[in-house]
Amino acid sequence: MKAIPVSQVAPGHPDHALLSAIAGDITARAGGRAALADKLAAMLRACIDDVIMTAKTGRRSYDELEKTEKTYIGTRVEIELRALLGLKRGRLDTEILGHDVDIKHTMGANWMIPTEAVDQPCIVVAADEVQARCYMGLIVARADHLTAGQNKDAKRSVSAHGFAQILWLVERHPYPPNFWRTVDPDTVARIFAGDTGNARMAQLFREIQRRPIARDVVEAVARQRDFMRRIRSDKGRGTRDILAREGVLLLSGQYDAALIAELGLRTCGPSEFIACRPASAAQIDLAARHGLALGGKGSPAG
Structure with missing residues (x-):
């Protein structure tokens, strides 16, 4: 204007x-x-x-x-x-x-x-x-x-x-900006390069951390019907499982609000998600006390 x-x-x-x-x-x-x-x-x-x-x-x-x-x-x-x-x-x-x-x-x-x-x-x-x-x-x-x-x-x-x-x-x-206008084009290309919904969602949260991500953005990246199942732990196959093995927490604004606040992350709405790589052993222990264990290759806990 x-x-x-x-x-x-x-x-x-x-x-x-x-x-x-x-x-x-x-x-x-x-x-x-x-x-x-x-x-x-x-x-x-x-x-x-x-x-x-x-x-x-x-x-x-x-x-x-x-x-x-x-x-x-x-x-x-x-x-x-x-x-x-x-x-x-x-x-x-x-x-x-x-x-x-x-x-x-x-x-x-x-x-x-x-x-x-x-x-x-x-x-x-x-x-x-x-x-x-x-x-x-x-x-x-x-x-x-x-x-x-x-x-x-x-x-x-x-x-x-x-x-x-x-x-x-x-x-x-x-007013809320178009999410994709706020992300570097090279980053966008890496996110959408994955050939499965899980691969794309995992890349989304690898690339963009400590920033709330709205549910509709996750759905757009997943491009699959049951994307919410994929974002949760799913017998070791879900996006949360993949990231946990790499030492990255994927948190829900609805279910993990207390941990989000204790980690000093930005407040998430109930339909938003936020990822972060714990910065210290104390933060890893804090996540574990909330039932979120990290481990595997690339994890600070591994």
């Missing part, structure tokens, strides 16, 4: 009363400004990742999507946002305080406003995958807030002047 000018929507602005009222209703429905930002961030990450479908398709980024899939993300955001805020359908995308409101989403730097939304209040949402930041604002899409040019569907984008007419509810709020 480009640099955003200071909003001119303040007392005295012709749209201040309307946009402030809609903003108040939206934030109340979400449980406050902070809750709105956090819920929006989580929703956007899920909408994008659910279309990328790494576990099924092997794709790892938004850039790999087909044009129709990118368009569908906008539809998905519209549907999810209505559900998140408990809004009903309207003549446009929704209705708030008796006003028809359009919902527009972009993964770029602008929104395309259809002719039926001109002079109507719009919720504008943006997700910046590169910066992992999200935005949500309100604008009355007046003709003089839009560019003169239009696309083949007669849609017009928000002009530079129009950007200053947006009342922001969420601005530059962090």
Whole structure:
């Protein structure tokens, strides 16, 4: 998203009363400004990742999507946002305080406003995958807030002047980054070089340690139906067994929270995992007291 000018929507602005009222209703429905930002961030990450479908398709980024899939993300955001805020359908995308409101989403730097939304209040949402930041604002899409040019569907984008007419509810709020954007490409190649789910998962946790890994990332790497069985101890064949023989602990945020805290690792959610190679004999003993024995070739305990 480009640099955003200071909003001119303040007392005295012709749209201040309307946009402030809609903003108040939206934030109340979400449980406050902070809750709105956090819920929006989580929703956007899920909408994008659910279309990328790494576990099924092997794709790892938004850039790999087909044009129709990118368009569908906008539809998905519209549907999810209505559900998140408990809004009903309207003549446009929704209705708030008796006003028809359009919902527009972009993964770029602008929104395309259809002719039926001109002079109507719009919720504008943006997700910046590169910066992992999200935005949500309100604008009355007046003709003089839009560019003169239009696309083949007669849609017009928000002009530079129009950007200053947006009342922001969420601005530059962090949202969970695409995991694969945070990993070196050579590391990614090594992780996916394995010819079995266990091999790929073991490499994932060899390469990336002391950092929580979400369940959906593990599923994407495993690319097999019963991946959770593989990540647990499995008669010496599971990913946890393989890593333990190499002296690496693979811990679950749900079942190993106490050990994770005692090792001084980052807190994991219940659906996250974290790996580490104990740094001392004391840490090896600590793991053993929690029922996790290390041993074998490459292990500090071996």
